[in-house]
Amino acid sequence: MRTVTVRSSKEYEVLIGSGLLASAGESIKPLAKGKKAFIVSDDNVYPVYGRVLDKSLRSAGFSTDAFVMPHGEASKNLSVYGAILERMGSLHYTRTDIIVALGGGVVGDITGFAAATYQRGIDYVQIPTTLLAAVDSSVGGKTGVDLECGKNQVGCFCQPLIVIHDVDTLRTLPNLEYRNGCAEIIKYGMIGSRELMDAISARPVNEQYEDVIAVCVDMKRKLVEEDEFDRGSRMLLNFGHTVGHAIERCSNYTIPHGMAVSAGMDVITKAAAVLGFTDGSAYEALHGLLEQYSLPARCGYPAEKLLEAAQNDKKSGGDVITIVVPRSAGDCILKMINRPELMKWLLAGGVK
Template structure:
């Protein structure tokens, strides 16, 4: 299988390497990205069982001294307690600023590891080895890190670009179908932003064979966006397509609906609203819906426009009387649009009707 590399010009500049079987040879790629040092691999209990040994063996064979911290798998671990435990572990292991952290796992491991790397000793390097599709197509690149607070999701965090990202597509073979679909939802969001060729790879249902191209296409697009706006001063907000309603849906469901499925429904809602309100090209919402359905993702919700708008407007990161929505004008052409908060229920209501 050929390797695909995607260069990203953010932070110190780094490469995303995508290919089958890369975890068992990750040591040589890491050896090209950074000089020999101590590496703390941070992972969760599920991924530890599945993939730690090949990673540890390969890093050790390449001359790195490896130590491992593992925490219970799941979103509930993405909190200050786990972050503190990781930092105490790094201190007990006496890692120095020239050492490095490796995130081996999904978005939860990636977010916690990036955060720990950004604040331990005021910052050391970190590498991302994503093992979920969501992490591969989205969270491993871009440098956003976070933990959840009792006051809300992702409320504490920092920006830290990784020094390399290594994505072994074989590791995605063990993902259960619902986690696979969650990742596809984020890739489809990116495809609606970027247009062809990514959209065609997804619109009839993603196949395992096309995964490397889907990951590379998603990351290449996200890379261009973050290169232009690393710290989300403005244009990077385009990546929030489908997320205003998506986050509201997650919240309304008490987080029983996964992030990916919520984003899928959010994408369908905003695409239909755009067409209804004359901002989007007729037919584009129907095409987005069809693509979501072909990938076993939802296109509707039973929550009302009022419930969703209320949840969206309770977002603790929101300021003032306006919010910025990402509007799909057509596939491959989305824009940021400021609207008055009072308009939001009406916009969501339009999106809840059929196109």
């Protein structure tokens, strides 16, 4: 098992290893003030893993309740969020109890937001079951839900009590979700670790889950410790996301996040080479990995449409957008640009 300790406004551990779901109750017990645990999950994950978690919590002395939402991004909304709170209220949960998120990033984000706001804040535990959630969303305390006008438009920062990632849960992950997670792992490589890129080029991610996830979590730890509230270096994690979010929006969220980020990374890295921020080797390294993991490099939407979709991005402040630009594979910088410049980047990146 690997342990990464995050020292942000709240200090907590991220446990990564095999068989951790069955011992989750014991891991949580010393940290929890009360003895009631409210499990939030989705209808794909709960039927497979809910019973093991429930048993583990009960063996550790917790009483449990469960809220199971329909899977998918469409559930990450105010109405499901409200339903979680109402259910907790009707079951008389108090500030000493805990909420446990069992699932991917959708479950983790909405659960974290419910925990941050229920009775002005109660403790919550992240138990990520997707690769994307394991390497990214479960760590760092960004919580929230979507609005009609865009993704993650409501939310707050609220760090979990502990993150427990049982790598065995990844065995049932559909291939598409595996590749979505791999896109985020390639992102980590591009922003800060050429070694990680070489390692996942030499051996598939699913043959070295513990090592790869621990490296990514440790990179995220460092960025969260430096910049918990996302005003500086943490924004490096948005590599590929300005274009990626625009692609997601243009597709009405039918293109999954990882796929959109993959195309977004390709566009920006190609543009960085064309505009002289990096030589062609960074693009070659990225493009090779995207191909190896069957991830898309092209987005199919015209530049005008992407530009319009980027308008609503939280990464833009007024007319200025912060993009993440590679200097080489494993080294990126933040660059503030305005809207006409974004058009220039899109065109240089091969968007028509």
